[in-house]
Amino acid sequence: MKIKTTLLAAIALGITGTAVAEVTIAIPDTIDVLVANDNKPELSGGLFSSTKTLTLPDGQNQILFTYNPYFDKGKERVLLESDPIIATFNQSNTGLEFGLPQYRNENDAAKKLPTLEWSLRTQNGQAIEVKQDKLLKSGMQIGRNHKLELAEYNRRGGVAAVSSVAVVPVTLPATLNDTPAKMQSGDNTAEEMLHFWYNKADSATQERFKAFINQK
Template identity: 40%
Template sequence: MRIIKPLALTMALSISAAAQADVTLTVAQDVNLLVANGEKVKLSSGLFSSNNTLVLPNGESQIVFRYEPSFTKAGEEISTTSDTIIAKFTASDSQVSFVMPDYKSYRSAEEHISNLEWQLVDQAGNPITKVEDKLTKEGMQLGRDYVDEAKDYNQTGAKAAIVLAGAAGASTAIALQKTATTNPQSNAGANTTKQVDSDTAEEMLHFWYNRADKATQQRFKDFINQ
């Protein structure tokens, strides 16, 4: 088994570095990218390549994918599928590509794909540090909602979990603040609890605001001003 160097590494030479403002993730045809940063993926087609791309914000990102290599056997095309992988990595102003195993046969893929060895590399071919885990689901595997599964996974605080910033986080903080400040209390002990909850809500507001990008921060300011 050897690792395939993706075509995107050579194609990157034709793209101006000055145009880089985010992270461009190149996705090969045999990589089924399911979720990125808590959202269902919409890929853009490559202009000179069969690969697709996805633009991610600078900083930490999380992806959910499966590797689905295909082979020709007895004149028919067959494929095999890896476990669903959830992974996080950090990159800025760069092009990132998957580097996947090059299985020589269907049998080899079936033997090794359960222990998938893969990498993310930048445009210079340098490995990018990642933390990965398997996104598992008990029982029937049909009709899986990977967005919800990734959300549930992140709430566990497992090794590949991240805290997703944005409007959803800000809304959660606002809801917590509303709950803490509108519940009436009738005694001194309850008033103390109310104060503690309000302080906690304020800390969460600051936390989520600082995690959000500038556009989300502005929307939050506009909401408060209303």
């Protein structure tokens, strides 16, 4: 009986050890995580907590984030924002935190943010190896689809690209060719964008598009 109890305890500890093997990142309120492994990030922590936690699986991970330092100016708060930064790294069973610069004032931050120097480091302060790049887009920045842009970046094979990140699945409306059409797993980003813009078009444009396709 004693042997059985010991054996069960050992198995339970082994299962528990496997279950908690993960990578956690402490996210301060100045960091906005936009995408994590091709998904909307789920952060744990209190609603008004200054630091939240992002939990990721062991192995290769990719996140997209911005650094948003803020400064109190009288009764107002001035918020700045960096370019979206792609970070790809490989870690297991590790707790990480951001190493970020502290700026003297708003002007100092505005001057240095374009060349932001940052790091991901372990809890003992050791910086880990990270492949990083910026996700840049010319023109209007409002309403950007960061998830779709990042999928396209990975497809092109940028400096911080990963090959395992899947594109966003999109389903065509049932009215197209009068039959439901669902994207297959092998579809590429170009097709996804075609579906996206079809859904965005008005009914007249959709009809012209269908007439064009039926001519082929």
